[in-house]
Amino acid sequence: MFCSRCGRKIEDGAAVCSGCGAPASGVPQSGPARPLEGPEAAPAGGEPASGKRRGWILPTVIGIAAAACVLAAVLLSGAFSDAKGTLARALVKSVNAWQAAADSLELPELPGLEREAGLDMTVRLRRLSDRFGRQAQLLEGMSLSFSGDLDLPERKMEVGLGVSYGSAELLRAGMAGNDGVLSLSCPALLGEQAFGVNTETLGQTLYRLDPAAMEAVQNAGFNIFDLLEAAAAPAEVDAGAVRALYDAISVEKAGKAEVDAGGKSVRGERYRVTIPQEAMLDCLDAVKAAYAARKWNGELLKVMGSFGATEEELEVMREQLEGRKSLEALTETLEETGDVTLEALVSDGYISCVRWEGEEESLTARFGGGERYADDLSLDVQAGEIHFRLASSGNHSAAAGAFTDTTALLAEVGGSAFSLESQLTYDPRLPSDNFSWTVSGEGVSLTARGQLTCGDRELFLDLEDAGISFPGEEYVGLGISWRLRPCAGLSPAAPVMLEDMTEADLETLYAGTVANTRSWLWGLMGQAPELFRLFL
Numbered sequence: 001m002f003c004s005r006c007g008r009k010i011e012d013g014a015a016v017c018s019g020c021g022a023p024a025s026g027v028p029q030s031g032p033a034r035p036l037e038g039p040e041a042a043p044a045g046g047e048p049a050s051g052k053r054r055g056w057i058l059p060t061v062i063g064i065a066a067a068a069c070v071l072a073a074v075l076l077s078g079a080f081s082d083a084k085g086t087l088a089r090a091l092v093k094s095v096n097a098w099q100a101a102a103d104s105l106e107l108p109e110l111p112g113l114e115r116e117a118g119l120d121m122t123v124r125l126r127r128l129s130d131r132f133g134r135q136a137q138l139l140e141g142m143s144l145s146f147s148g149d150l151d152l153p154e155r156k157m158e159v160g161l162g163v164s165y166g167s168a169e170l171l172r173a174g175m176a177g178n179d180g181v182l183s184l185s186c187p188a189l190l191g192e193q194a195f196g197v198n199t200e201t202l203g204q205t206l207y208r209l210d211p212a213a214m215e216a217v218q219n220a221g222f223n224i225f226d227l228l229e230a231a232a233a234p235a236e237v238d239a240g241a242v243r244a245l246y247d248a249i250s251v252e253k254a255g256k257a258e259v260d261a262g263g264k265s266v267r268g269e270r271y272r273v274t275i276p277q278e279a280m281l282d283c284l285d286a287v288k289a290a291y292a293a294r295k296w297n298g299e300l301l302k303v304m305g306s307f308g309a310t311e312e313e314l315e316v317m318r319e320q321l322e323g324r325k326s327l328e329a330l331t332e333t334l335e336e337t338g339d340v341t342l343e344a345l346v347s348d349g350y351i352s353c354v355r356w357e358g359e360e361e362s363l364t365a366r367f368g369g370g371e372r373y374a375d376d377l378s379l380d381v382q383a384g385e386i387h388f389r390l391a392s393s394g395n396h397s398a399a400a401g402a403f404t405d406t407t408a409l410l411a412e413v414g415g416s417a418f419s420l421e422s423q424l425t426y427d428p429r430l431p432s433d434n435f436s437w438t439v440s441g442e443g444v445s446l447t448a449r450g451q452l453t454c455g456d457r458e459l460f461l462d463l464e465d466a467g468i469s470f471p472g473e474e475y476v477g478l479g480i481s482w483r484l485r486p487c488a489g490l491s492p493a494a495p496v497m498l499e500d501m502t503e504a505d506l507e508t509l510y511a512g513t514v515a516n517t518r519s520w521l522w523g524l525m526g527q528a529p530e531l532f533r534l535f536l
Helices: 058-076 083-103 199-209 211-217 224-232 239-248 277-292 295-306 311-321 324-337 503-527 529-535
Strands: 116-128 142-151 156-165 168-178 181-185 195-198 250-261 264-275 340-347 350-357 361-366 376-383 386-393 403-413 416-426 435-441 444-454 459-470 473-485
Touching: 083 250, 083 264, 083 340, 083 350, 168 503, 195 199, 199 211, 224 295, 239 277, 250 340, 250 350, 250 361, 264 277, 264 350, 277 324, 295 311, 311 324, 503 529
Parallel strands: none
Antiparallel strands: 116 142, 116 473, 142 156, 156 168, 168 181, 181 195, 250 264, 264 340, 340 350, 350 361, 361 376, 376 386, 386 403, 403 416, 416 435, 435 444, 444 459, 459 473
16 A cells, blocks of 8 residues: 555555655545635646747657656655645655556566567468458468567577468578577578578678679678667666756645546646746757767667768768757757746645646646546647547556456547547456457447466467457458567577588579479468469
8 A cells, every 4th residue: 555645655564654654544545526625726827938939849848847747756755845845745646556556457577578588479360351352261361470589688589480371381480699690590491401690790791702792881790689789778868967957847836726637627736837948958958968879879870881871871860860850849849938837736645637738739637536546547638720639547456356448539630530449358357358459430440359368477468359340340350369478598509601601502502492492382282272262
């Protein structure tokens, strides 16, 4: 359970909170809003900056504000008693409520997936509508499978692809990585032997095989694990710059208020949050520096340079990798925006609503409500003639044993409107068919049902029946299985290296591949003769 005063987690059986000393009373549930005391609040909003029209600035405003709010939750967690500290404690309590809702689902913890993990996936075509014709329906029973394992610390990986028709395996291929060596295998076409190349000396190997055609890339080389390591390392924004942004934010209590959030009335204590323009620009400079310093940038540019990219081409790539254009556009927007003022409502100790309003744009986000805080949330965006609303409700805490969620999306542009609704149910108490999901809108619906199984370090979703339908008729029926698991022990077989092969070896390999391909095609006619009717 969690402290109702500061939001810290309290161990079961504890009499008081270890953070603030308050009696342990758990997390209070969100109930009906209490009657307001005092005058109603004025509409939320900040004073717009002078100058030309600001245009679409919501991503800037909300991105910076969200970063500041998260930092406040981490740094303050109940350390102050002023308005800023009160708002920070409400943030902590809100975050804890969402975390408790997620924990209640008892999903497995799979840390470090970007460095060591395994994935298996299969998609099978079960049904096709008569509208596709008899020939197309011959594809029913076709399936595609994928498996992958990555062990980044050991610098090993394996990827497998397969095509089947009914119970017959039509084709199987695989790729393996072992530090600087990448190898390919395909028994039906290449025989049982895998063939590999040292990617760090790839250019030299290609140049030896064809000096005239490969002169420009003779220095080409890379190590896929260096690239993966660089990609796994996030951009690190200077913590001091983020702290300076937080310190610059001012919060003042502004009385009780009631606002409309996602079509629902929300009441609470209103706080006005002001984020200075200069502080946002300084923090953005730190973000630019972090993106410019990413290890991924240098590794990828080095590889592209080794393959003969010109300085002009490399500079264009560098700008894209560092996000220069988008970050400069963000800077220009902030320079036009001026200081940003948000208004936050606190209800029952939780952040219930955050609102921002500009000249022609506004954003209202509801972060919790309903019987339990995490059960209800919404996002409402207005920008000129564009209106966007996302609302989610359900039993997000799985309090009765089943997780349910209904999410509705509405988008209006001028006189046109688009709507979409998603309904998802997951009941871990059921021995079978414990998962269902339906997405529908504008005459199209996608449905899926099956079993979601959670192990200690594994997640398996078997959608035995997934379909795409138009009004009153199913067009495509699929079977989909997806498994996320720990990485299997990898011991890639030693391949025949391309750089060790003579010209005669390559000619023999080519001739053997042609002969194997012919044999494979003839074999397919025996294994799956129905498929060949597609070409007759």
